[in-house]
Amino acid sequence: MKDKLSLLVQHAITSALTAGHLHSLEAIPPIVMDIPKISAHGDYSTNIAMTIAASQKKAPRDIAGIIIDHIEDSDRLLSKVEVAGAGFINFFIAQSKWYEVLKAVHDKDKAYGTSQLGLGKCVQIEFVSANPTGPLHVGHGRCAAVGETLSAIFKAAGYDVEKEYYVNDSGRQIRTLGESVFVRYQQLLGKTIDLPKDGYQGAYIKDLARMLLDQEGQRLMDLPEDEAVAVCARFAAEKILAEIREDLVAFGISFDNWFSEQSLYDSGAVQAVMIQCKDQANVYEHEGALWFRTKDFGDEKDRVVVRANGLTTYFASDIAYHKDKFERGFDRVLDIWGADHHGYIPRVAASIQALGYDADRFQVLLVQMVNLLRGGKPVTMSTRAGEFVTLREVIDEVGRDAARFLFLLRHYESPLDFDLELAKKESNENPVYYVQYVHARISNILRKAEERGYTNISWDEDFPELINLSAEIELIKLMARYPEILGQSALLMEPHRIPFYLKELAGAFHAYYHDRNKHKVVSDDARLSAARLYLVSAIRIIIRNGLALMGVSAPETM
RNA sequence: GCCCCCGUAGCUCAGGGGAUAGAGCAAAGGAUUCCUAAUCCUUGCGCCGCAGGUUCGAUUCCUGCCGGGGGCACCA
Secondary structure, eight states, X not given: OHHHXXXXXXXXXXXXXXXXSSOOOSSOOOOOEEOOSXXXXXXXXXXXXXXXXHHHTSOHHHHHHHHHHTOOOTTOOEEEEEEETTTEEEEEEOHHHHHHHHHHHHHHGGGTTOOOTTTTOEEEEEOOOOOTTSOOBHHHHHHHHHHHHHHHXXXXXXXXXXXXXEEOOSSHHHHHHHHHHHHHHHHHTTOOOOOOTTOOOOXXXXXXXXXXXXXXXXXXXXXXXXXXXXXXXXXXXXXXXXXXXXXXXXTTOOOSEEEEHHHHHHTTHHHHHHHHHHHTTOEEEETTEEEEOGGGGTOSSOEEEEOTTSOBOHHHHHHHHHHHHHHTTOSEEEEEEEGGGGGGHHHHHHHHHHTTOOGGGEEEEEEOOEEEEETTEEOOOBTTTXXXXXXXXXXXXXXXHHHHHHHHSSOTTSOEEEEHHHHHOOSTTOHHHHHHHHHHHHHHHHHHHHHTTOOOOOOOTTHHHHSOXXXXXXXXXXXHHHHHHHHHHHHHTOTTHHHHHHHHHHHHHHHHHHOHHHHOSSOSOHHHHHHHHHHHHHHHHHHHHHHHHHTOOOOSOO
């Protein structure tokens, strides 16, 4: 609807220009079509006359009048157009046109709301990518929910999406993991030995040591320490990664690709990119270490890629990794990181630029922290001491639906308070059920209707006479906004717009439903019942589609 | 010290330059012989952190300041 109107206005301006009623413009600016806050200002409104007023040297209201005169509404979309306020053009959509929206919802069904905004462009989204040194925690859960839903939104907007998990299965942290497990392993065999000072202290390390002991017996004691640690590291990382995968499956998150950091070393990719950097003079030696000239590309200082002890930093493999991403030919490369990694962005962006790739195609979304609460009180967590609430525990306690919904209810850039008690509440304080309940309610209505013989819910030409209460038209207008909301959340990469919209639609439906004296869906009037069933089942389609994007179930009963 | 995010109703938050700033919760009152009350209706609720700037117009964009959170290694 919005797009149609924008086109009308664009054509009107063009034709006004041709007719000489407007002074020539360098370019017609994009037509911004807003939905006014006040219904008296129309269904849609544009400020275009005001924005071009300066260059036209005419009063905005006069320009608006000229534009209106040139609008050719061949489809009879509009019932009224007016100039208002300082120069707004307000559009009132003919009521008959709203029924086409209603039909479109049914006709497109699962595809209602989808678009071709993405033009088939290929975007890679990398998210979660937690190191396999411990279980996923709630922060990862939020990143997972954002990444997964953003991927779904992109797909719905006509992008080709590939979801990837980068596994940091190499480097110092994995080594530390191995050392920690080996210490616990030795302790199980009665040795008095302390964890390294930067070791992992969580209870899961002891569990892993126990499993290793059961599987391998005492044979690690006969190996040189380096080898024993390596065995422990590999064993532990694999086990932890397997659990991460299980947790993600339980949370409804799936990846197209799991990319191993180690594979970049095994294939020689890291070494190759280092040589390339040397050839291109992007790196230099200083005090025994190899530094990358990230400062030349906007970072605040240069960064080490190979330490004086000969070991590469994670940055080195990250350079190779991002080079690999670009070589795979994605139009856009999107990383979703926890906000604590923000200082890392300039150097990765710098390295991409230094290697000659278009840095505009690379974007990082930073997802802010999750503050876990229980009944309003903070749940204390310390990763160092290994005391934290895992994603698995949250899913087990509050359920996947509530967790997914609440993680998405905030803009990802805002810190999120996640209250475990609230998430479990089956009341109006909890928005999850509010939305799901609409689906269950309509499903129930449809079941009752079926019992009474309404088995085929389809469009009939007399529906416009039957669906004409203002509450009903308002519902359809709200449904017309869904594709716009979906498109916006794709362009702005803002998944939170979906749950907000669903809450609004749910509220409008509940209000409509509740006034049952006026709006009883299934009544003695067969024609009216058929029409209203058509209306409410369209709402159900949108609720179901929206929840599906969020990875939240749409229950038939509650 | 530098960098990132946040600051809007009592609380939690929406509002990508526009007309009279919204929603949920909480508070008070009301609604169920009915397709699910996990619901609905009514009522009140605001120096949009402060100060400048850009603009015909700023909660929105820019700068500075104040307050809260996070990050600043040859760690990730």
